[in-house]
Amino acid sequence: MSEQRGNSQSNKNARSIILKLIAVIIAAAFIWLLYSIYISKVITWGDVYAAFGISESEELSPEDKMDVLSESGDTRVTFLYVGQGDCIVIEDAGKVAVIDTGEYIEIDRLLSFLETRKITKIDYLIATHPHTDHIGSMQTLVYDYSVSEIIFTSVPDDLTPTNATYINLLKAIDKTGTPVTIPSVGDKISLGDGGFEVLYAGGGSALNNCSLVLIYTVGERSFLLTGDAEFEVEDALAEEFGKRLRCDVLKAGHHGTKYATGNNLLSAAKPEYVVIMCGTDNEYGYPKEQVLGRIADAGGQVLRSDLNGIITFTTDGQSLNVTTERAA
Numbered sequence: 408m409s410e411q412r413g414n415s416q417s418n419k420n421a422r423s424i425i426l427k428l429i430a431v432i433i434a435a436a437f438i439w440l441l442y443s444i445y446i447s448k449v450i451t452w453g454d455v456y457a458a459f460g461i462s463e464s465e466e467l468s469p470e471d472k473m474d475v476l477s478e479s480g481d482t483r484v485t486f487l488y489v490g491q492g493d494c495i496v497i498e499d500a501g502k503v504a505v506i507d508t509g510e511y512i513e514i515d516r517l518l519s520f521l522e523t524r525k526i527t528k529i530d531y532l533i534a535t536h537p538h539t540d541h542i543g544s545m546q547t548l549v550y551d552y553s554v555s556e557i558i559f560t561s562v563p564d565d566l567t568p569t570n571a572t573y574i575n576l577l578k579a580i581d582k583t584g585t586p587v588t589i590p591s592v593g594d595k596i597s598l599g600d601g602g603f604e605v606l607y608a609g610g611g612s613a614l615n616n617c618s619l620v621l622i623y624t625v626g627e628r629s630f631l632l633t634g635d636a637e638f639e640v641e642d643a644l645a646e647e648f649g650k651r652l653r654c655d656v657l658k659a660g661h662h663g664t665k666y667a668t669g670n671n672l673l674s675a676a677k678p679e680y681v682v683i684m685c686g687t688d689n690e691y692g693y694p695k696e697q698v699l700g701r702i703a704d705a706g707g708q709v710l711r712s713d714l715n716g717i718i719t720f721t722t723d724g725q726s727l728n729v730t731t732e733r734a735a
Contacts, residue, residue: 484656485497485719486718487712488732490686491686497598504603512543531555534619536562556586592607599625601623601724604621615661616636618634628655630657637664644675652672655679659702662693663698679707680710682711682712683712715731719731
């Protein structure tokens with residue numbers, strides 16, 4: 408008799424958890440709707456749990472969170488936490504672009520995300536510039552995934568790296584025969600319902616300033632992605648493109664250094680959000696107070712991978728929603 412009561416109680420508990428998970432999905436959709444219309448704040452999973460009285464022990468796993476987010480057909484732009492490095496994954500109408508991959512030591516974070524999202528084919532693998540904190544895991548993706556095309560920046564001969572990471576990436580490209588494109592300013596690269604425009608194609612005076620600068624646009628929403636470009640490139644872009652740099656989301660240059668994300672760029676781009684990709688307690692002290700002050704003065708809302716973890720934007724081309732792995 409006691410065993411039957413135990414089984415009955417277990418079944419009730421299981422049903423309760425299932426019902427709460429369903430409630431989470433409904434709540435997430437409802438809160439995102441409110442956000443896009445009324446609320447000017449970042450929604451975290453903690454907000455959803457709190458709204459429905461769900462305890463931390465019952466919260467969704469990272470895999471379940473990704474399943475919830477994938478229910479819509481919206482474009483997803485994900486800024487992954489890969490320590491002191493950059494990695495951005497764009498999913499749009501069944502097409503995928505991976506922009507930078509972080510250091511190799513952080514590869515498990517990237518591979519786990521790709522597995523969770525069931526990504527096995529990468530349409531564009533983009534290296535903004537060949538520093539190891541941007542290309543560290545690319546060799547693995549070239550070997551282990553179906554990569555349709557690799558997009559490189561233009562680097563002068565005297566700045567071309569000679570380290571093992573870069574050399575091994577070139578060997579992987581050669582062995583697999585993966586096509587490589589070095590684009591020019593003004594080139595357009597379609598991806599799903601949206602597409603990239605190349606605003607800067609490298610050739611700067613330092614390797615950071617050889618970073619590809621891309622703007623990704625889907626419908627009325629756009630994301631300005633600057634790699635590690637600093638003032639030299641930003642000022643030239645602001646002068647050349649002006650209001651064409653307007654964006655909803657700006658990825659801060661060079662992990663939040665004081666030598667990037669300057670007033671000229673911020674004034675031209677006028678981003679609602681600025682994403683800073685840097686490692687927790689990193690040795691450089693990024694992001695610097697100077698850049699945080701400039702962003703605040705420009706009216707941008709800062710999101711940081713070291714504090715917020717994975718940062719995901721979803722859009723249907725009109726509304727724009729953002730969720731973070733954790734609150735700052």
